[in-house]
Amino acid sequence: MENIEIMARGLGFPEGPVVLEDGTVFITEINGGKITRVTADGKVTSIGEPGGGPNGLAMGPDGALYLCDNGGSLYLPGHFMGMGPSADYAGGSIQRVDPRTGERRVLYAECNGHRFSAPNDLVFDRHGGFYFTDMGKRYARSRDHGGLYYALPDGSSVRELAYPILSPNGVGLSPDERRVYVADTEGARLWCFDVEAPGVVKPGVFPAPHGGRCIGGLPGPTRFDSLAVTAAGNIAVTTLGTGFITVFAPDGRVIRELKMPDTHPTNICFGGTDMRTAYVTLSAKGELARMRWDEPGLRLNFQR
Numbered sequence: 001m002e003n004i005e006i007m008a009r010g011l012g013f014p015e016g017p018v019v020l021e022d023g024t025v026f027i028t029e030i031n032g033g034k035i036t037r038v039t040a041d042g043k044v045t046s047i048g049e050p051g052g053g054p055n056g057l058a059m060g061p062d063g064a065l066y067l068c069d070n071g072g073s074l075y076l077p078g079h080f081m082g083m084g085p086s087a088d089y090a091g092g093s094i095q096r097v098d099p100r101t102g103e104r105r106v107l108y109a110e111c112n113g114h115r116f117s118a119p120n121d122l123v124f125d126r127h128g129g130f131y132f133t134d135m136g137k138r139y140a141r142s143r144d145h146g147g148l149y150y151a152l153p154d155g156s157s158v159r160e161l162a163y164p165i166l167s168p169n170g171v172g173l174s175p176d177e178r179r180v181y182v183a184d185t186e187g188a189r190l191w192c193f194d195v196e197a198p199g200v201v202k203p204g205v206f207p208a209p210h211g212g213r214c215i216g217g218l219p220g221p222t223r224f225d226s227l228a229v230t231a232a233g234n235i236a237v238t239t240l241g242t243g244f245i246t247v248f249a250p251d252g253r254v255i256r257e258l259k260m261p262d263t264h265p266t267n268i269c270f271g272g273t274d275m276r277t278a279y280v281t282l283s284a285k286g287e288l289a290r291m292r293w294d295e296p297g298l299r300l301n302f303q304r
Helices: none
Strands: 005-008 014-019 025-029 034-038 044-047 054-059 065-069 093-097 104-108 119-124 130-134 146-151 158-165 168-173 179-184 189-197 213-217 223-229 235-240 244-248 254-259 265-271 277-282 287-292
Touching: 014 054, 014 065, 014 265, 014 277, 014 287, 025 054, 034 054, 054 130, 065 104, 065 130, 093 119, 119 168, 130 168, 146 168, 158 179, 158 189, 168 235, 179 223, 189 223, 235 265, 244 265
Parallel strands: 054 119, 168 223, 223 265
Antiparallel strands: 005 287, 014 025, 025 034, 034 044, 054 065, 065 093, 065 119, 093 104, 119 130, 130 146, 146 158, 168 179, 179 189, 189 213, 223 235, 235 244, 244 254, 265 277, 277 287
């Protein structure tokens, strides 16, 4: 942990980092409903009006930010985690966000007549569409099912690819975009779906209820959050509870476990001229960190 630098503190459960060429990072703060800009020297500025439950964030082909909004969670004093839906929760959505003003516009709030529960994370493919997860809301004695979806950024098309998934969280594409990876939180499982065409995944086989292949996982009191893929195709998964980033090879082998200074690292992305700067949200402490990584990250489509 000796090379970790804290860029910003006092954040409300930060997630969804998007790094720009100059080292500026856009993040979301789920607790408080904010989208926040953090400059390379640590200046923190909220953009737009707060609201909802902003979670995953990505840069789209038009230079706008695209947001997974989980609809809002209830945060109680003494708890850094959400304790169920907020009082004004009415479902989640996918939104387009102006990175200058923070203005948000809802693109999708349902698919096939079914309201989204808690959209969590998204990744754009080279064709300009994006895969996203809906994690499902957790209630006192039940939870909504989650799923994997594909949509176009102009608001014209959204389709369900895999359903139900227990608690799909992070999502990423392999370098050749022939695989889409999904981190399943509650089971600490890493699922892989084979991509046959943009927004089309190969049908799975029994017994997986959603058609994915489980290629990796961890035992014990662990939970998975978001993920990022490296240029070599390895998958770095933020691991809750134990406070590690766990790196899986494409065949599911654990090849590295890196301890973070927080029990709840929730998200990771890569930037810098050589793509070897990792940006990590440390959500129990409410911090944004950066550090040198041992291999280049995969440059995301439309990363600027």
